[in-house]
Amino acid sequence: MDKHTLKPLKLIAKDLEDLQVLASHLQDALIPFMSMEYDPETKTFRALANRFCWEHEAQEQDGEPLYHRVHSGLEIHNVDKVLHKGFDPNNPHEDHNLLTIHGENEGAIHLVFSGGPEIRLETQDVHLHLGDVSDPWPTRKKPKHIHEHLDDLAS
Numbered sequence: 834m835d836k837h838t839l840k841p842l843k844l845i846a847k848d849l850e851d852l853q854v855l856a857s858h859l860q861d862a863l864i865p866f867m868s869m870e871y872d873p874e875t876k877t878f879r880a881l882a883n884r885f886c887w888e889h890e891a892q893e894q895d896g897e898p899l900y901h902r903v904h905s906g907l908e909i910h911n912v913d914k915v916l917h918k919g920f921d922p923n924n925p926h927e928d929h930n931l932l933t934i935h936g937e938n939e940g941a942i943h944l945v946f947s948g949g950p951e952i953r954l955e956t957q958d959v960h961l962h963l964g965d966v967s968d969p970w971p972t973r974k975k976p977k978h979i980h981e982h983l984d985d986l987a988s
Contacts, residue, residue, distance in 0.1 A: 846959055856935065858887060859882060863931075864881070871915045877910055886900065900972050901970065908962040915953075919949040
């Protein structure tokens with residue numbers, strides 16, 4: 834598949850149901866701590882993610898599956914406070930694998946990463962934007978989840 838036939842993703846989440854859809858597209862995104870920032874003046878949290886394109890089917894090239902990744906920008910608006918744990922401040926370039934984003938009715942959004950790091954954003958409401966900011970590039974590597982690892986062991 835030509836990278837130009839892959840349409841850029843643009844999503845807005847305004848409630849917890851929308852947030853689940855947006856989170857599914859960000860699952861397994863790689864995000865270095867240094868690409869995350871909070872602007873208290875505009876109350877906006879931003880991150881640049883290396884996103885796996887779950888929405889595009891694998892293509893076959895030379896008898897092997899070919900997937901895609903793309904750089905995507907995430908903005909979370911109306912953020913009053915940012916709390917984080919589990920990040921190594923001495924290694925800001927380390928990529929963190931985003932497992933999920935979930936919200937609470939009390940006004941918080943959580944970004945949960947593999948290995949334990951987490952960000953809690955205290956918000957007035959759910960208001961997120963996700964958009965691709967580059968052309969996708971091919972990759973042979975598809976993220977594996979625990980049930981797939983177990984399937985491999987059973988084989």
